Amino acid sequence: xxxxxxxxxxxFSAFRPFWPGGQDLRxxxxxxxxxxxxSHEELEALQFDHIKKLIKYAYEYIPYYQRVFTNEDIHPDDxxxxxxxxxxxxxxRGDINHHLNELVTRNPNHQVIxxxxxxxxxxxxxxxxxxxxxxxxxxxxxxGRGWYGVREGERIALVWGAKRDxxxxxxxxxxxxxxxxxxxxxxxxxxxxxxxAFSEMLIRWKPAIIRAYVSALTLFARxxxxxxxxxxxxKLIETxxxxxxxxxxxxxxxxxxxxxxDIYSSRExxxxxxxxxxxxxxxxxxxxxxxxxxxKIVQPGELGEILITSLHQYGMxxxxxxxxxxxxxxxxxxxxxRGLPILSELVGRLQDFLVTSEGxxxxxxxxxxxxxxxxxxxxxxxxxxxxxxxxxxxxSKSSDDSTWLExxxxxxxxxxxxxxxxxxxxxxxxxxxxxxxxxFIISDVKPDFV
Numbered sequence: 001x002x003x004x005x006x007x008x009x010x011x012f013s014a015f016r017p018f019w020p021g022g023q024d025l026r027x028x029x030x031x032x033x034x035x036x037x038x039s040h041e042e043l044e045a046l047q048f049d050h051i052k053k054l055i056k057y058a059y060e061y062i063p064y065y066q067r068v069f070t071n072e073d074i075h076p077d078d079x080x081x082x083x084x085x086x087x088x089x090x091x092x093r094g095d096i097n098h099h100l101n102e103l104v105t106r107n108p109n110h111q112v113i114x115x116x117x118x119x120x121x122x123x124x125x126x127x128x129x130x131x132x133x134x135x136x137x138x139x140x141x142x143x144g145r146g147w148y149g150v151r152e153g154e155r156i157a158l159v160w161g162a163k164r165d166x167x168x169x170x171x172x173x174x175x176x177x178x179x180x181x182x183x184x185x186x187x188x189x190x191x192x193x194x195x196x197a198f199s200e201m202l203i204r205w206k207p208a209i210i211r212a213y214v215s216a217l218t219l220f221a222r223x224x225x226x227x228x229x230x231x232x233x234x235k236l237i238e239t240x241x242x243x244x245x246x247x248x249x250x251x252x253x254x255x256x257x258x259x260x261x262d263i264y265s266s267r268e269x270x271x272x273x274x275x276x277x278x279x280x281x282x283x284x285x286x287x288x289x290x291x292x293x294x295x296k297i298v299q300p301g302e303l304g305e306i307l308i309t310s311l312h313q314y315g316m317x318x319x320x321x322x323x324x325x326x327x328x329x330x331x332x333x334x335x336x337x338r339g340l341p342i343l344s345e346l347v348g349r350l351q352d353f354l355v356t357s358e359g360x361x362x363x364x365x366x367x368x369x370x371x372x373x374x375x376x377x378x379x380x381x382x383x384x385x386x387x388x389x390x391x392x393x394x395x396s397k398s399s400d401d402s403t404w405l406e407x408x409x410x411x412x413x414x415x416x417x418x419x420x421x422x423x424x425x426x427x428x429x430x431x432x433x434x435x436x437x438x439x440f441i442i443s444d445v446k447p448d449f450v
Contacts, residue, residue, distance in 0.1 A: 012153025028139035035285050038339045047288050050311040058317050064102035091321045103316050104128050112315035117267040127268045130315030137270035144274035148236040150208050155181040159212035187216035195223045203231045211238040218248050221255040240265050245368040282340035286311050300331040354384045355445045357417030376404050381430050384443040390422045
């Protein structure tokens, strides 16, 4: 096993095309290196060509879309411009749950395998994916890492929680982890002893990337700070599966002395957007994104719900898919020179919005900005069951909670109104979701513009 970081990536990259699917991966990488520099107009034209092909395929091979298009009197030849496409019906998680088998292709050339989401919104969603997914998604990841000078085959440490992604450490899995240059810390099972061992390994091993759930990596960074452990200096921190807050980003960049790249991704779609070194969250050209509110496309700079069409998933197409996230598209281009669309803000999931006693909505981002002023707070979770109640759980680092809890009540009433009934409970532990994520905000109150 070659240990030198300078040599291994060169050999890894040279032999990768000879792996199963390696040539297909290289083909996608080459295409993506070119398409990222297309102009806005060129990219729109390319995406619309892919959209027309996808609609035609869905009409011919996907029973669900055959039925929906027929009922709506829609034929692929009717889609002559992007506005025609934007008149097509949405696809929701409910549609997928109720019509899963109808959404799978009948074309024998596209073989699919079952998969499911992690259930961070409460209920896992079953879906199907095809082999091509395993070529496009790594190609998108490798390109994004290349923006930061990270080469294919460089060492990657993962602070991860999804059990299906964790190696079970049979000899085959150990060999695979060594070849891929991967080391894991299980986000489901963090304690001082394991974080100490992981930190010592990272100092010796010197990974180029740390990829993590941001809540778990934040906990690890705080441990390093508390124990005054230094010397872990990757080229890049990749955060995914959870929205990274400004306080978290500042802590991670200070602790690890490198950039934090936020990746917008999902289990069913893979990489959707990747943050460039300038700081723009670029939507990958393999996804066509629309932002809607009140069933209308909003203007850049306006908040709305995200619709995603995945342009290369034919085995089970996602066409105008309501993924459940809110965002604002940018009004300007990026100084990095890439023509890829930009999300100026990925606001969060529909479940991340809270409502004041006067009926105004407040995004969950209010809490990290407010709670950062209270060093006593180790972790928290906010739950709003209705418009009149807020229930907050806090894991406290303090032995005397009376003074700062009174201050928190005052601050929250300023924002949410004096009529809001607010309860704050000090707890020992806040459980993770089945996917290993920490949900800061859970709201049963939906914004009225969705």
